[in-house]
Amino acid sequence: MSNESLANLLKEERRFAPPAELAASANVTADAYAQASEDRLAFWAEQARRLSWAVEPTETLDWSNPPFAKWFADGKLNVAYNCVDRHVEAGNGDRVAIHFEGEPGDSRAITYAQLKDEVSRAANALQELGVAKGDRVAVYLPMIPEAVVSMLACARIGAAHSVVFGGFSADAVASRIQDADAKVVITADGGYRRGKPSALKPAIDEALTKVDGVQKVLVVRRTGEEVAWTEGRDVWWHELVDAQSAEHTPEAHDAEQPLFILYTSGTTGKPKGILHTSGGYLTQASYTHHAVFDLKPETDVYWCTADIGWVTGHSYIVYGPLANGATQVIYEGTPDTPHQGRFWEIVQKYGVTILYTAPTAIRTFMKWGDDIPARYDLSSLRVLGSVGEPINPEAWVWYREHIGAGRTPIVDTWWQTETGAMMISPLPGVTETKPGSAQRALPGIAATVVDDEANEVPNGSGGYLVLTEPWPSMLRTIWGDDQRYIDTYWSRFEGRYFAGDGAKKDEDGDIWLLGRVDDVMLVSGHNISTTEVESALVGHPAVAESAVVGASDATTGQAIVAFVILRGSASNSEELVAELRNHVGRTLGPIAKPKQIKVVSELPKTRSGKIMRRLLRDIAEGREVGDTTTLADSTVMNLIQSQLPAGA
Ligand code: WT7
Numbered sequence: 055m056s057n058e059s060l061a062n063l064l065k066e067e068r069r070f071a072p073p074a075e076l077a078a079s080a081n082v083t084a085d086a087y088a089q090a091s092e093d094r095l096a097f098w099a100e101q102a103r104r105l106s107w108a109v110e111p112t113e114t115l116d117w118s119n120p121p122f123a124k125w126f127a128d129g130k131l132n133v134a135y136n137c138v139d140r141h142v143e144a145g146n147g148d149r150v151a152i153h154f155e156g157e158p159g160d161s162r163a164i165t166y167a168q169l170k171d172e173v174s175r176a177a178n179a180l181q182e183l184g185v186a187k188g189d190r191v192a193v194y195l196p197m198i199p200e201a202v203v204s205m206l207a208c209a210r211i212g213a214a215h216s217v218v219f220g221g222f223s224a225d226a227v228a229s230r231i232q233d234a235d236a237k238v239v240i241t242a243d244g245g246y247r248r249g250k251p252s253a254l255k256p257a258i259d260e261a262l263t264k265v266d267g268v269q270k271v272l273v274v275r276r277t278g279e280e281v282a283w284t285e286g287r288d289v290w291w292h293e294l295v296d297a298q299s300a301e302h303t304p305e306a307h308d309a310e311q312p313l314f315i316l317y318t319s320g321t322t323g324k325p326k327g328i329l330h331t332s333g334g335y336l337t338q339a340s341y342t343h344h345a346v347f348d349l350k351p352e353t354d355v356y357w358c359t360a361d362i363g364w365v366t367g368h369s370y371i372v373y374g375p376l377a378n379g380a381t382q383v384i385y386e387g388t389p390d391t392p393h394q395g396r397f398w399e400i401v402q403k404y405g406v407t408i409l410y411t412a413p414t415a416i417r418t419f420m421k422w423g424d425d426i427p428a429r430y431d432l433s434s435l436r437v438l439g440s441v442g443e444p445i446n447p448e449a450w451v452w453y454r455e456h457i458g459a460g461r462t463p464i465v466d467t468w469w470q471t472e473t474g475a476m477m478i479s480p481l482p483g484v485t486e487t488k489p490g491s492a493q494r495a496l497p498g499i500a501a502t503v504v505d506d507e508a509n510e511v512p513n514g515s516g517g518y519l520v521l522t523e524p525w526p527s528m529l530r531t532i533w534g535d536d537q538r539y540i541d542t543y544w545s546r547f548e549g550r551y552f553a554g555d556g557a558k559k560d561e562d563g564d565i566w567l568l569g570r571v572d573d574v575m576l577v578s579g580h581n582i583s584t585t586e587v588e589s590a591l592v593g594h595p596a597v598a599e600s601a602v603v604g605a606s607d608a609t610t611g612q613a614i615v616a617f618v619i620l621r622g623s624a625s626n627s628e629e630l631v632a633e634l635r636n637h638v639g640r641t642l643g644p645i646a647k648p649k650q651i652k653v654v655s656e657l658p659k660t661r662s663g664k665i666m667r668r669l670l671r672d673i674a675e676g677r678e679v680g681d682t683t684t685l686a687d688s689t690v691m692n693l694i695q696s697q698l699p700a701g702a
Contacts, residue, residue, distance in 0.1 A: 066447055069489045070454070072463055076436065080483020082345040082497070083166070090497035093482045097498045098125075098526055101341040102333065105377065106140045107131045108306030111333065115524060120533065121544040121550050121551070123524045124310050125334030132304035133313060133332050135212035137376035138173055139304060141166045146351075150381045153355075153404050154199050157246035157387025164199055165378070169206075172199075172295075173245055174302035176207035179295045183270045185238050187212035187307070190315065192236035192268075193220045194227060194258055196245020197386045197439050200291065200364045204240045205314070205372050209332075210304050214312040216327070219363025220245060221661045224260035226325075232265040235532060239289075242274035249391050250276035302578060309333025315533045317364055318471045319660075319684055324543070328471050328532030334526030335407040336377055338475040342496060343374030346465050346479050347408045347437055355434070357383040358410040359397070365471040365660050366441055369527075370410060374475070388396065389415060394422045398430035409457070410439035414663035416449045419457075421598035421621060427456050437482050439465045442663055444567045446589040447490035454489075468567055470553060472543065474527030476566055478500060486692045491565045492521065499525055503557045503565065508547045516581070518571060521551040552675035556583055573667055575604030575612045580645050584667065587648065590641040591616060591665075594634055596624035601657045601665045602648065605674035613649040615674040617657060617694070626653040650674075656690045658682070673698070 057468065066176055072080075072259035080223035085151050093542065095114040102111060111129025130314040139148065147167030156160040162265035164172070185191055193215050195201040201217070216234040218227050231239065239262075244253040255273060259282055274291040310331045317325040343349060349356060356375055375382050383404050389397050397419075401409065419427065439460050440450070445466050454464050463482040469475060477499050478492040485493060495501040500523040503511050511517045528551075532539040556568035568574070568583035575582045584602040591600040597618040604612035618634065620626065633652045639647040658666045669691055672679045679691050 063563075066488055068489055070463065072485065076348065077483040080481070081348050081350075082481055082483065084484050085480075086345070086497040088110035094498055094523065095502070098337065101498070101505045102126055102129070102337045102526075104344070105131060105136050105333070105336055106342050107333075111309060113186065117524055120524075120549070122536075123334075123528055125526045126309040126337070129309040129333050130306035131309065131333055131336075132210060132306055133336055133373070134173055134177070135304040136207040136336060137169045137206055137209075141379045142170050142381075146379060148248045149351075149379065152199055152202065153381070153383045154438050155385045155400055156198075156696075157391055162199065162515050163244050169203070170446055171300035172337045173202050173205040173206045174300050174665045175295050175298040176203050177210040177302045178212060178298035179206055179272070180213065180238065182294070183272065183289070183296070185211065185213050187305070188312075189213045189238075190216055190234045190236045192216050192218060192227070192231050192234065192239045193586060194220060194239060194241045195255060195274065195277060195362070196220050196242055196247075196252075196254065197361055197384060198242070198245065198274065198276055199384065200240075200242070200608060201357060202372055202376075202384070205362075205368070207375075207665060209313055210302065210617060212305065212310075212311055214314050216315045217363050218317070218369070219361060219661055220254055221363075221686065222257075224257040224371075225684070227257055228261035228451045230325065230327075230539065231261060232270060233317075233325070234315050235267055237268065237667065238270045238272060239268055240272045240274070241278045243279050243611075245276040246277065246387055248388050251279050253277075253279060253281075259433070269402065272649070292552055306429060307332060310530070314368065316471055326538065328529045329531050329611065330474050334528070335474050336373055337500050338525065338527035339369045339374035340377040342423070342476040342479075343370060343378055343380075345481060345496065346476055347410070347439065348482050349378055349380055349408065349495050351379040351381070353357070354407045355383065356408045356410075357385070357400070357404070357406045359385065359389075359415065360412070360441075360558075361662075365474070366410075366692050369475050374618070375526060385623040389418070390422075395426045395429060398432060401432055401435065402430045405434040407434050408437045408439070410441065411436060412442035413445040413449055414659065414662050416440065416444065416445070417592070418598045420452050421619065423622065424456050432457060432459065435459075435462055436702065437465065438462050439467055441469070441663075444585045445490060446570060446585075446590075446592045447591045448589065463487060464489075465489075466550050466600050468490045468555075468565075472529045473521075474523070474529065477521065477525070478567075489566060491560070491564050491566045495535065495565075500552045501525075503559050504547060504550070507582050508550070512557060513561050513563050516556065516568065518547075519555045519567065520547055520555045521553065542696075573603075575602075575614060577604065577612050577614060577645060578610045581640075582646050585639060586642055587614060587616065588645055590638045590646070591618055591634060593641065594637045595636065596620055596630060599657060601670055603667045603668060603671040603674050605671060607649070614646065615670070616651045617649040617654050617670055618651060618656060620653060652698055654694045656693055657688075658694070660684050676681065
């Protein structure tokens, strides 16, 4: 297979049928599509029965006041009971819920019975601190079991959590605490990252000099490093929580009880507090985790490598897997500490069967070399998932070959913080997969691609991704700002949810995601997606990663500027750059040839691994680089600039 055919998305012709054995015993078969399209609401009402309700809902969807949805509104349930207690009551208390692997190598196995006790103690502790149903609790923790326990303890008492990613600065934490009006903050002295303790509490101490309303700070001791202490406000977790009773009665809450707020930064403006509620959210998190990963709770070992501070961690570390009684791995640290084989060592150690990670990680593993995963026994793996960005076909194929031994299905799952759970994805026992495409809306989900005038595009054409029917785990609003909710998502196309992503339908009607619409380039009147040019570049054997931007250009409107990281074996030369330009021209057509290609050693990424093209556009257009506060590594922009010739 030549590299040209790897890269051209719509000409991608490789197909991978589901393994026969998986198809034969799959949790979900092709019937689900038929059943859901016959009666979508009946389908979701049936999925809601996956949960244990204190009061069974009789009503499925209330859409009488769009775009404000209510799902299962007359039902009552306790989300924490569903994630923990009911598995213990069903006789599975000895099953491991969490295999925790700390970065320094410490590990802990926590059974469902132990998790139930710990969540109950934490719920009692929060109540002792004055947290009541309807309050908000901010959580600023490393990837340790107490993060899961904290979220479930909030859910248990009906307080909404607002998890703030541990890598965010004091200012970012302060604005989120203020917007949610949190009463209590749960944090830790620190966590381990890149082989060292990394402090967390100082950011909370600083944030709380800027906002009012926080009465107590509950502090987990993780690293043992010294911390500043505010008497009367700060409380140690091990002193307060450990002293509580392990009995706590889970009250039944309304299906629409707020479960959490999670902030998405977006590219501009104040962060949006995305509000999710209980019954519909848990229904879809649980169903999709069951369907898309084919989880068999008795035998699978599941591992999602996301941080709990992102929605992926909420839905596919905490709520989906635990509602399904899964055994999972939680890893605290970075993939290259203490060595670049750490992930594969963990897969081997725990016999991980289902792995869910992001394209940015996969491309990093490609860059580190095929020989690293090859040193480990990865034969336990049976389903591989991807989320967060479009996955380049080249990375998809590498993932399948080098991690999945050419055997495992890959599920490329499209969704957003706002959608709460997966929306578009193959089903591993049903779908014949195509590298680079998320393919088809899941059963019960309605998605399509429309043009500027809101007309559905024919197969073979591109436009904007929209969701045409409400879904159970949809955001209910932007916290405190209903108008912004309407304006951002429901005003671009009448009656349809605008996702902000560009997409194409191929000749089979399968959906290919093309990145955020802000990232689409307009070159001499042609819409060209950054994702397609990036995939073409990554399809060349010399390229490990790339980021493409449109820079304003006097003649063509925008000109394509590509930043590339070379693979270890390749070296920068004028010939190589010329070859890469021609390679893109051959794969996508001459119009897509980058005007400039800049070889760099790093790309600017957010903490969740998304490329910040805005900053690269600043460089490409010769401007001063804009706000870099959400970068994972704030020194990257200086590094990139130092690698470019002056005036480039
Ligand atoms: C945006 C949402 C979903 C949890 C993590 C990110 C992009 C996400 C895919 C995918 C193509 C994807 C979209 C989306 N995205 N998954 N499989 N293929 N693009 O959540 O931070 O809210 O970001 O991530 O652009 O709109 P998020």
